[in-house]
Amino acid sequence: MLSPLPPLKETPSQTAGPYVHIGMTPSLEGITSPNVKDLGSGPIQGTGPRITLTGRIFDGAAAPVSDAVVELWQADANGDHISAWGRVACDDTGTFVFDTVKPGRLAAPAGKLMAPHVTLWIVARGINVGLHTRLYFDDEADANGADFVLNKVLDSRQRKTLIATKSETGGKTTYTLDIRLQGDNETVFFDI
């Protein structure tokens, strides 16, 4: 296989800044447009059990990152196609919430399968290049144990930063995962 060097350079990233909501969740700033809600808002559609994904984002001083915007990209329960995208702004406590479906397993290299997961992308003031991470599920221990991405994280304490904890309240299932940008229990972020 031959391939010339890429002749163009990727446009460099810049921070989304503190006013990211104007462009990405404009209704929060009173900027509404007819017929169209904020893109990625509202329940994420797909096949599978309804779940809530939530967590808080903290900086290196354990302060909530209240200005962050988080995007989610995932498969539905069928797992063989990716279909669901969502976008939310964190609230004053740094909390993000997605109303979505639990994903199924997806193909991994070498004919293996990945454990169910969603991918998260985080932008905010002070983040120069958007941060990619994954959220896995703590009730998928066997699948998690065979997942090639989780197995790249050699330190088990670091691996835990990618695995959300299940809870049930009033018949609703919630998975919770806090994200720490820096410091103790710093979340694993990926160069994808």
Add this chain to the structure above:
Amino acid sequence: MTTLPLIGEEGAFYQRDRAWHPPANTPGYKSTTLRAPRHALLSLAGQTKSELTGPTFNHSILNPLDNDLIRNFSQGGGEAIGQRMIVHGQVLDENVRPVRGTLVEFWQANAGGRYRHKLEGYQAALDPNFGGCGRAITDDNGCYYFRTIKPGAYPWPNGGNDWRPAHIHFSVFGHAFAQRLITQMYFEGDPMIWQDPIALSIPDRAAVEQLIAKLDRHNSTPMDALAYRFDIVLRGRRSTLFENRPEGN
């Protein structure tokens, strides 16, 4: 089952050149200090559907005025105040192939440099007819355009008296989550670019220059709007020399 590519194999996105992007911690931009991960990013080495696919958007998400910031927040027919201009360009990948049908979002301050945002602390006045956001989907050549007013420079609480150069924020999706990009566009000839801690978070001057839109007199509209051209390059995928996928690579 689809074969999933390793980095460097056919179908995989080229590795991101992290030296071309700003590092996570750039002390001149103080907000990065507590928000920069201390650990190295973990390379996935293999790309999966989670990275090789991404959301797609069709024209049903667009309103007719989404690419006209002069009128898309109009109150009772009024237009935004300021230097009228068209911003346009082509979204390409590193292989110089147009990125067709991709969503481009943009947001900016008004002509006085004031953002319509609850956290904004600058004294400049809000423009009642200017919201400051818009979106477009690239055409078959990867081209986008919108009409707006030139944003003003503005002060920000970084140093005691730091001012940001005029700029427009861009968000681009591409065709895969691996291509997701947020950046900022600056204006040709602005001396404030070279004293801006955010622009200078990018170490390579040539990379900063890639963010500077060029004045485009050709596409200016008489008695209406100047034009600036801003091309955007997303990551490209490796393919064989004989491959020519209609959707691009």
